[in-house]
Amino acid sequence: MKKLISMLTASAAVLELLLAVVLLTADYFTPNSYTVTNGSHLEWLSGAITVVGDSDVTASAGVPYPKTYQGTMMLYNVIPIKTVDVSIVDQTCVVPCGTPFGIKMFTDGVVIVGLADIQTSDGSVNPAAQAGLKIGDVITEVDGKKVDANSEVAKDVENCEGKSIRFSIRRNGTLSTVVLKPVRSETDGLYKAGLWVRDSTAGIGTLTFYDPSTKSFAGLGHGICDSDTGELMPLLSGDIVPVTINGVTKGLKGKPGELRGYFTDSNAMGRLAANVTTGVYGYLESVPEGSALKVAMKQDVKTGKVKILTTIDGGTPKYYDAEIERIDYRDQVQSKNLVLHITDSGLVTQTGGIVQGMSGSPIIQNGKLIGAVTHVFVNDPTRGYGVFAENMLVEAKAVESAANSKAS
Known part of the structure; x- marks a missing residue:
């Protein structure tokens, strides 16, 4: 009997441990907040995991928009996993594009992309490094004057007459001031700060969707980062312009490919309003043709077959076969939520799979x-x-919302 009791106790301990692992795993890999559309319910794994709320996860007529509340995530409707935030919204329909576009972007301030020693009569020095400036810092003002161009910073430094200059900088979202004393270069006799800076960028990407009711658009699926610092470039202003794809450099193992194209029109097809982790956003001047589709919430996305809409030649988007192999639902993962496998033999033959310039393809x-x-x-x-x-x-x-608030 004692042996049986001991076995049962051990089995119960193992089951308790397994349950704890399951609950911890479910907690870690599921989001803490959800958005659902009217009439939708939150559940996964054929109902093994569900979310229940104040009464139901269904919006009713006359409820203030959006309705939000806290629900409880449950395992088999019995064991609570965690409390989650739920928002109920109207279904949104957008027009998926897959259209290539060119990006012309100017930065809000001037980005430091490199530091360089200056050869002087007293030896090699770097005023910028001595002042505490770092790669990735954004210079916003020089001696209290706003700057947005490389030439403005260079002019202020060259005209300093050897006096110290006060730089206002933005680093990791925090504003601060540093004092820098330029030195005279032996090479050309000009005063220099030991900085390499950048004020603009250009490239090619793919338009993801636009809202037919507002003409607002989303593209790229990731932010535009500086090629040297890897940091998001702070947007001052920018346009998107039409592009014609005229070739593909095929992707190979260890060597990403790219779409080759040219800007076909200097007239903007849209204006940029934001450059953030999940992509670029703005408003279209003219909209491409297409049929609107519903936007799926993250919990509705499943592993398995999908289609991607992209343009690899000319200007006409086409659908290609692919499949989702893995999904990361966690809230802190903003732009790498899916692992996508291109299965379309035609696309693989032409491009090798995914290439630069396809970013943003729906x-x-x-x-x-x-x-x-x-x-x-x-x-x-x-x-x-x-x-x-x-x-x-x-x-x-x-x-x-920000544009509407600014307008009012």
Whole structure:
């Protein structure tokens, strides 16, 4: 009897441990906040995990928009996992594009992309480093005067007559001031600060969707980062312009490919309003043709077959086969939510899979927009990351809200 009791006790301990592991795993890999549309319910794994709330996860007529509340995530409707925030919204429909576009972007301030020693009569020195400036800092003012161009910073430094200059900088979202004393270069006799700076960028990406009611758009699926610092470039202003794709450099293992194209018109097709982690956002001057689709919420996205809409030649988007192999639902993962595998033999033959310039290509599943292509795996161009369409839609709505507030 004692042996039986001991076995039962041990079994109960093992089961308790397994349950704890299951609950911890479910807690870690599921979001703490959700958005659902009217009439939708939150559940996964054929009902093994559900979320229950104040009465139901269904909005009713006359409820203030959006309705929000806290619900409880349950395992088999019995064991509570954690408390989550739920927002109920109206279904949003957007037009998926897959259209290539060119980006012309100017920075808000001037980004420091490099530091360099200056050869002087007293030896080699770097005033910028001595002042505490770092790569990635954004110079916003010189001696109290706002600057947005490389030439402005260079002119202020060259005209300093050897006097110290006060730089206002933004670092990791925090503003501060540093004092820098330029030195005279032996090379050309000009005063220099030992800085390499950048005030603009240009490139090619893919338009993900636009809202037909507001003409607001989302593209790229990831932010525009400086090629030297890897940091998001602070947006001052920018345009998107039409592009014609005229070639492809095929992606190979260890060597990402790219779409080759040219700007076909200097007239802007849209204006940039935001450059953030999940992409670029703004408003279109003219809209491409297309049919609107519902935007899927992240919990509705499943592993399995999908279509991507992209343009690899000329200017006409086409659908190609792919599949989602893995999904990361966690809130802190903003732009690498999906692992995407290109299975379309025609696309693989032409491009090798995912190439630079395809970022932003819409991903369609079960007749809904679920996401956009963002990155390619360097060692396997047939695979890459995707971002949830919901994450892009949230940012697009925030841009719209900010624009409306500014207008009023």
